[in-house]
Every structure is written in C-alpha cells, then in structure tokens.
Amino acid sequence: MTLLAIKPEQLLTLRKRADQHKFDHGSVLVLSGPATRTGAARLAAMAALRVGAGVVTVGAPQDALPECAAQLTGIMLREVSEALDLSLILAEDQRINAMCIGPGFGLEAANGATLRAALATQRAVVLDADALTLMAQDRELFTQLHEQCVLTPHAGEFRRLFPGLGEDDVPFDLNEKKDATMRAADLSGSVVLYKGALTTIAAPGCPVAVMDTTSEPKAAWLATAGAGDVLAGLIAGLLARGNSPAEAAELGALLHALAAKLAGPGLIAEDLPKQIPVLYRELGV
Ligand SMILES: NC(=O)C1=CN([C@@H]2O[C@H](COP(=O)(O)OP(=O)(O)OC[C@H]3O[C@@H](n4cnc5c(N)ncnc54)[C@H](OP(=O)(O)O)[C@@H]3O)[C@@H](O)[C@H]2O)[C@@H](O)CC1
Numbered sequence: 001m002t003l004l005a006i007k008p009e010q011l012l013t014l015r016k017r018a019d020q021h022k023f024d025h026g027s028v029l030v031l032s033g034p035a036t037r038t039g040a041a042r043l044a045a046m047a048a049l050r051v052g053a054g055v056v057t058v059g060a061p062q063d064a065l066p067e068c069a070a071q072l073t074g075i076m077l078r079e080v081s082e083a084l085d086l087s088l089i090l091a092e093d094q095r096i097n098a099m100c101i102g103p104g105f106g107l108e109a110a111n112g113a114t115l116r117a118a119l120a121t122q123r124a125v126v127l128d129a130d131a132l133t134l135m136a137q138d139r140e141l142f143t144q145l146h147e148q149c150v151l152t153p154h155a156g157e158f159r160r161l162f163p164g165l166g167e168d169d170v171p172f173d174l175n176e177k178k179d180a181t182m183r184a185a186d187l188s189g190s191v192v193l194y195k196g197a198l199t200t201i202a203a204p205g206c207p208v209a210v211m212d213t214t215s216e217p218k219a220a221w222l223a224t225a226g227a228g229d230v231l232a233g234l235i236a237g238l239l240a241r242g243n244s245p246a247e248a249a250e251l252g253a254l255l256h257a258l259a260a261k262l263a264g265p266g267l268i269a270e271d272l273p274k275q276i277p278v279l280y281r282e283l284g285v
C-alpha cells in the first residue's frame, strides 16, 4: 500500500515565487448549475483559489448570474448557459488550463452537451457529482474521457458509473476498493479518485495510492454536505498549477484531509478552504 505523505517536491510546487504573476499559477473555470443551485460550484471555486490557482472563474447560466455576483469577490464570473458559450470562452481564453464540472451542475440534457464540449478540448478537468451521473446515463459521453480527466466519485456515483465494480456487497474491503479503482481507471482512461474514509486513487496502468484518514486526528467530520465539492476544487486548482492529473488528485486528497484534521469537530464545507492558509503555514509552503 502506498500511504500518501506530502513530499518535499510537492511542497515546492505549492510555493509562489517573487518573479511569478497570477497567470503563472493557472486559470480555472468552474461550471455552476442554475439559480438556487450555485453553492456547490462556489465552494469548488473558492477551494481552487485558496490552493493557489492564479485566476478562478465561475461559469454560470444567465439566471444564476445575480446570485453568483452577490456571493463572489475574488472569483470572476462569466455566463455559460449552453455548450456554445463554453466553447467560445475556451477558444478565446487559452489560459484556462483546468476546469471543474459537476458540483451542483444539474442533470438536464443540455448539461450533457456542455460536458461534451469541455471534453472535446482535451484540457484538464475534474469531473464530480452530476458530471459523473450524466456520464452514467449517457455511455457515449463516457467514451469521450481522456487522460487529463480526474473523476472523483463517492460510492453512490462509483456504482452508477462503473456498474459491477462498486460496493454492491458489504463488507467491501480495502483490497476490493483498490482493485475496483484500478479497473475503473483502466476502463475510463482517466485518473479515478474513489472517495471515502479510505480514499483510493489510480491512474490507468499505475499502482493505487491510498489516503487513509482513519488515524488520529480523524477526518470523519468530512462527512458533511459540500466537502466533496471542495475536494474537486482543490484538485482543479492543483491541475491549473501544473500538477499532472495523478499528482493533483493525490495532493488534493492529502490537503483536503489535513485541512479537515486541522479544523476538527464542527467542520462544515465552508471551513475547508479557510484552513488552507493555516495548513500552508504549518507545512512551510
Ligand atoms: N452546497 C451545495 O450546494 C451542495 C450541493 N450538492 C450537489 O447536490 C447534487 C446531488 O449530489 P448528492 O451526492 O447529494 O446526490 P446523488 O448524486 O443523488 O448521490 C447520493 C446518493 O448516492 C448514494 N450513496 C452511496 N454511497 C454514498 C456516499 N458515500 N456518499 C454519498 N452518497 C452515497 C446514496 O444512495 P443510497 O446508497 O443510500 O441508495 C445517496 O442517496 C450534486 O450536484 C452535488 O454537487 C452536494 O454536493 C451537497 C452540497
């Protein structure tokens, strides 16, 4: 088993040097769902910014723009109401080097088309929540996955997306979870991060890494709405900062768990991005 630990070279990639400007740290686009369902995307966007992406933009449908504008300050906002809007933004702004799609995104057919447009660019993208469910419903979309994608399913999403591989039988032990994650990575051609107290991460053809959060201090307070949206944003931010999909998934899972351990009991999702500066100070970033 590979137990994740922060490596000195990973610490170095988290630093910002005096000779760098914001675009040297990458640009993330997080897609939001409609009005009243923007919270998950905003959590992901905040996490991407806190982990150090230089620029973060939320792309939201027209009806959600006022709600997002009222809530966002350091994060920018663009209208993405349909696939064409996304294609135009990505064609016009080549600096966007990572996306996050799925948190609060919605399951409407038009969202499938937007997801297809994102995948067609071959740019790095974290696919979570509704993006995973959309792919489970439309297998043609699943075939568009590529090696720059990071899939972050919880157990329910994993079961939907990889029928027959997930936790159908109880107990489902760590070896079974590792094997399922490896097979899912091979099937999808993408990095798969299978969430849980024991999180397993695999890239196609590579050994599985395990993020074990069960040692003291435990991270069980991560079982709270929106914690996964924050993880997706952290990974998107790390992708934008130049990490490979596997590196971004491993480092994101580690920072997420360490931030939860620092916050301790009473943790809610909003607290996680705020813990990143505290964590960075402790780690000597
Ligand atoms: N702040 C916000 O705005 C937030 C918005 N959010 C947004 O809500 C949308 C729906 O996302 P979702 O994950 O809540 O629902 P869904 O896709 O139906 O899957 C849930 C079903 O799967 C199953 N299940 C099995 N194992 C499981 C496990 N370990 N963890 C969790 N579930 C597990 C279980 O079914 P069971 O196994 O009990 O039959 C369960 O009923 C999505 O857009 C998301 O981004 C949330 O992120 C919260 C914060």
Ligand SMILES: Nc1ncnc2c1ncn2[C@@H]1O[C@H](COP(=O)(O)OP(=O)(O)O)[C@@H](O)[C@H]1O
Pocket: 129, 154, 195, 196, 197, 198, 199, 213, 219, 220, 221, 222, 223, 224, 225, 226, 227, 228, 229, 230, 231, 256
């Ligand atoms: N008991 C637990 N111990 C440690 N981590 C947990 C526990 N339960 C959930 N998590 C973590 O919290 C996050 C929850 O993500 P997810 O289920 O997608 O929630 P949401 O969709 O509400 O954001 C994942 O990173 C998962 O690994």
